[in-house]
Amino acid sequence: MINLAGSPDIERAAEILRGGGLVAFPTETVYGLGGDAANPVAVRRIFQAKGRPADHPLIVHLKGMEDLEQWAREIPAAARKLAEHFWPGPLTLIFPRDPRVIDEVTGGQDTVGLRVPSHPVARQLLEAFGGGIAGPSANRFGRLSPTSAQHVREELGQAVDLVLEGGVCDVGIESTIIDLSSGKPVLLRPGHIGSADIEAVLGAPVARSGTHTPRAPGTLAAHYAPSLPTMLVPAIDLDRVVREQATSGPVAVLARHLRPRDSRAALWHSAATDAHAYAHDLYALLRFLDRSGCRTIVVESPPERPEWEAVRDRLLRAAAGSGGGSVDARTPPEADDGT
Numbered sequence: 447m448i449n450l451a452g453s454p455d456i457e458r459a460a461e462i463l464r465g466g467g468l469v470a471f472p473t474e475t476v477y478g479l480g481g482d483a484a485n486p487v488a489v490r491r492i493f494q495a496k497g498r499p500a501d502h503p504l505i506v507h508l509k510g511m512e513d514l515e516q517w518a519r520e521i522p523a524a525a526r527k528l529a530e531h532f533w534p535g536p537l538t539l540i541f542p543r544d545p546r547v548i549d550e551v552t553g554g555q556d557t558v559g560l561r562v563p564s565h566p567v568a569r570q571l572l573e574a575f576g577g578g579i580a581g582p583s584a585n586r587f588g589r590l591s592p593t594s595a596q597h598v599r600e601e602l603g604q605a606v607d608l609v610l611e612g613g614v615c616d617v618g619i620e621s622t623i624i625d626l627s628s629g630k631p632v633l634l635r636p637g638h639i640g641s642a643d644i645e646a647v648l649g650a651p652v653a654r655s656g657t658h659t660p661r662a663p664g665t666l667a668a669h670y671a672p673s674l675p676t677m678l679v680p681a682i683d684l685d686r687v688v689r690e691q692a693t694s695g696p697v698a699v700l701a702r703h704l705r706p707r708d709s710r711a712a713l714w715h716s717a718a719t720d721a722h723a724y725a726h727d728l729y730a731l732l733r734f735l736d737r738s739g740c741r742t743i744v745v746e747s748p749p750e751r752p753e754w755e756a757v758r759d760r761l762l763r764a765a766a767g768s769g770g771g772s773v774d775a776r777t778p779p780e781a782d783d784g785t
């Protein structure tokens with residue numbers, strides 16, 4: 447366990463935030479690119495560093511539930527229940543925004559996304575800083591989220607004033623997002639905390655935000671994508687697709703079983719067969735395969751079971767965003783702009 451309480455790094459990071467600077471920090475999901483959520487100049491710098499369009503709203507990280515009232519104008523009972531149960535942890539809740547929340551954070555929307563992270567370094571930073579920290583994932587717009595400090599440095603380099611070291615992120619994919627601003631809970635982005643976990647706490651069903659709705663071509667162009675064309679392929683077609691792709695260049699495979707002896711893959715990685723373990727490694731593995739010198743990445747489709755929902759969502763986005771496509775008819779949810 448990393449303990450930086452009162453350490454010079456945390457103090458310096460808080461000082462940078464107070465001065466309107468940017469600090470990349472670890473969370474239990476992925477690394478965030480933090481700036482003072484009350485400072486429009488700092489928030490604009492976040493968008494610049496990421497190359498992200500300014501109308502995409504940011505999540506604000508808080509040190510605890512006690513700060514909710516400063517950011518949310520209304521706290522629906524269901525939201526309070528979820529917050530009490532899952533915070534600190536990998537859950538973002540969308541609330542009607544308090545009038546004090548600046549437009550730069552919300553992209554001009556009437557709602558704000560809030561989350562209390564559980565990573566000890568994030569918590570210490572929030573305590574030392576005191577205010578809300580606006581923090582999208584610390585990657586360039588449309589690229590894979592970083593799950594280590596090294597990824598952040600590779601991705602953003604000089605654009606951040608400080609990168610806080612916090613090891614490899616436990617969860618490995620971005621937080622679950624539930625919108626409660628309209629009264630009934632809607633899942634905007636699946637994550638480590640599954641719909642069933644949410645439903646169990648609420649005692650009510652959670653609606654999906656257009657999970658199976660086809661989207662206009664191009665709207666998925668920038669989503670958690672590797673640079674190489676990435677294809678999502680059901681296990682039964684894996685061998686055939688690898689064979690076909692191998693005729694035009696080396697193929698890297700991410701599967702959940704061992705390499706068959708006669709496979710034509712240039713590189714084969716057998717990932718975890720447990721959904722949470724798979725998610726933990728997913729972005730680091732995609733980064734690794736992206737740099738392997740291969741021409742294409744072929745990923746075995748995850749199982750249809752509910753515990754794989756979040757991984758499936760990220761892989762569909764990776765395939766769609768890379769232009770690789772998938773041999774899989776489903777599309778990811780509409781509402782998450784995947785940035």
Ligand code: TXA
Nearest residue numbers: 475478503504557558559582583620621782783784785
């Ligand atoms: O795990 C996470 O959530 C990470 C860590 C750093 O906390 N953060 C993260 O932020 O993934 P970002 O900006 O990369 O993704 C946040 C997503 C975006 O798709 C954004 O559109 C959505 O949350 N979002 C933020 N505020 C929203 C709002 N008011 N209404 C709807 N969606 C919102």
Ligand code: MG
Nearest residue numbers: 582583784785
């Ligand atoms: Mg992101």
